[in-house]
Amino acid sequence: MRMLGVIFIVAFCVIQFPAAADEVLIGCESSRNSDILACLEKKRVLADKALNYEYKSAMARLNGENQIDLRNVQRKWIHFRDKFCLSVRKENGMGAEAGLEYSRCLYRITLDRKLEVQQLASVLSDEKFYSSIIALGRIGIERAQLIEKLAALDNDVIEWREYVAAHCDFMSALSGENAKACNARLNFNRSYQ
Incomplete structure (x- = not known):
């Protein structure tokens, strides 16, 4: 029964929130790799500009100590992004x-981080994550059990773990978000391996 629950969670998430690799390539259709690469680079630059806008907006809303903390978290994220990609x-x-895979990686990770920075104002604004938790609760999967499983997803990339720890410490101080729930939310929202 427990395995059936895990299978259902995975199936629900895949159906509800597909993260197909090809969705990154929408608008970049071509038979030439050089054209696809140029298109992905344009998309990455736009995503980076959007992230920078969100980051600057968040910095403007925060006080001095929280600004320092956000800057440190952002540095950890950059270190993770560069190393992972x-x-x-x-x-x-x-x-x-x-x-192509390198550009796709940079683009996806940048979009994920943009969403994380947008959600700094209210961790509860992560509707996708919390709606999924509520929906799964309706079929008998306990919230605590789901968060435990998502938080425990193994990631052998040390930079990811360092980034998650710094981000979740920051979110705990900023909004009171539980560190395990934060870790689960970040693992749930990742659009890459």
């Missing part, structure tokens, strides 16, 4: 596909 590139060799 470089590993994705290396996994794909040095051909054209490696460049």
Whole structure:
């Protein structure tokens, strides 16, 4: 029965919130890798500008101590992003596909971080996560059990763990969000491996 619950959670999340790799390529259809790469780079630059806007807006709303904390969290995220996407590139060799996967990685991670920064004002604004928890509760999956499983998702990338710890400490101080719930929320919202 327990395994059935886990299978249902995964199926629900995949159906409810698909994160197909091809969705990153929408608008970048071409038969030439160089065209796709140029398109992905444009999308990444726009995502980076949107993230910078959200980051500056958040900094303007925060007091001095929280600004320092957010800056430190952002640095941890940048370190994670760079290290993780470089590993994705290396996994794909040095051909054209490696460049595409690297750009796709940068784009996805930047979009995820933009959403995280947008949600700094209210952790409860993460409607996707909390709506899913409520819906799964209706079929008998306990909130605590679900959060425990999501928080325990193994990620062997040390930079991810360092970023999550810093982000969740910051969110706890800023909004009182429980560290385990924060960790679960970040794992749930990740659009990459």
